[in-house]
Amino acid sequence: MGRVAVVQAASVPFDAEAATAKTEALIAETAAAGAELVVFPEAFIGGYPKGTTFGTAVGLRTERGRDEFARYFAGAVSLDGPEVQRLEAAAAEHRVFVVIGVIERLGNTLYCTALLISPDSGLVGNHRKLMPTGTERLVWGFGDGSTLDTMDSPLGRIGSVICWENYMPLMRQAMYAKGVQLYCAPTADDRPTWQASMVHVAIEGRVFVYSACQFLTIADFPEDHAIDFEMPNGDVLMRGGSMIVDPTGTVLAGPVFDEETILYADVDLEAKYRSHLDFDAVGHYSRPDVFALTVDTRARDSVSFAGP
Template sequence: MSQFLAAVVQASPIAGDTQASVEKAAKLIAECGRKGVDVAVFPEAFIGGYPKGANFEIAVGMRTAAGREEFRWYFEQAIAVPGPETEILAQAARDAGTFVTMGVIERDGGTLYCTALFFGKDGGLMGKHRKLMPTAAERLCWGFGDGSTLTAVPTPWGNMGAVICWENYMPLLRTAMYDKHVAIYCAPTADDRDTWVPTMQHVALEGRCFVLSACQYLKRGDVSDALKNHITDAPGDVLMRGGSVIVDPYGKIVAGPDFSGETILVAELDTADLARSKFDFDVVGHYARPDVFRLTVEDRPMLAVQSASASSQ
């Protein structure tokens, strides 16, 4: 099975309504299925919301009651994994016969994580990746992932993994993912700058993999007023302009970037290009120099509390 149809879904969630956002995601997955898409990638934080423009009223050494209430509201938008929302997404993937990578805000205990979920075309929740390094002010509301979710899941066209937004600027993280022989490198993002597309081209060329990057097309009206916005209050103003893109293992753009609005970008990809491209460059194979450079990855879960009985097993 050499060729497959890939899609990046550029859309926004429903403002302040996680259930409605899940239902919208399910409809978009169904649309991908009708197009014959084999692999579909959604943006970062599509379920639960990317709080662009919020600051939760934090300054060094200061929190406010209003900021705490904003976080409580945002906390309630997040989902448990697994949970009722993932069941709906899994059913949508099954009905469409499509592998899906979905950006969500995951709630675990008292902490939120920016997470990418992987669903199989049979509807199974195949795994997840938690963002290792929230960027800048994202650290005000999201926790840190660990090496246990540097996940790659199998598909008929090779392994699929996800690296979220500015994690893609972490060379060692990229190398760890390349070592998992990722053929379908998903890059859910909130970065809509002109510099993002060449970054994706570099990743594809470096990893000799297909890169599928999905970004939201988000207007101020798509963000709930429950979070004070420090960018704009005009509903029609664009907070995130998209720029979703699909790149082949030679760094060539095969779909996008699109900045026009909500859309689904589709491209037919050929896995034979993976071997062809690695003829002259395999960053963790024949082009590596382990006698000079080696990477050690701590891939055990980093638990704050572990019982003695569990650790002795």
């Protein structure tokens, strides 16, 4: 038995230092409330640039758009950078496991990444979003199968599937096969339809689901940052909707909309084991004689150097 926290808050877009400081404070707050695992939203450090066009259309880029991308690039973090080191230190100090969405900078490409941080071992996983959705592909690269990472904890095995990756059935099946018990879903999807998906995942995988979304407004962005479209919820860019679901599909906390909050719920793996009496998607309810899935977990580098 242990306690898990799901953070619903605004990031500090394009400012890795400020976003990291906010994260450190939230780790301390959730640990003080008894949490042993804390889950943050997608792109919490680096920012989710909702409504931003980066000055692009088919066959067209603008200088303003390149300036916007340069600021976004500068606000990203590297895995060996000081921001990640500070997150590792905060996890160790407060004895809490951390799953957090960041914008990762590797070379000249950005990735939407979920970091898995252990209080004992530091950064043990960095899952890069396999399939950026829609125009996210303009500013984020594609992850590969080498980052389908999990980490073990006293609460259970933890894994992360980011936003609309959760709509990829084979991705979910791969994560179930990796033994995920605490299924973390950092997201930017604040629509009511998302909650039904999270309940489905919990029942399908017989997993605890922790869905974390930001509550983000235009005021959270720098004053000179342009939003080129009229947003459907006015000045609110992301409404939240974070929630916690158990392996039977019972909602333990949330969803909460239109405010910053922290959700808490206890996890007891016996509830998962009991639920497998009649269903195991990768075990006794599978049909490997009919269906098979092969997952390529090799790193896909664009350039390989052979020789001394």
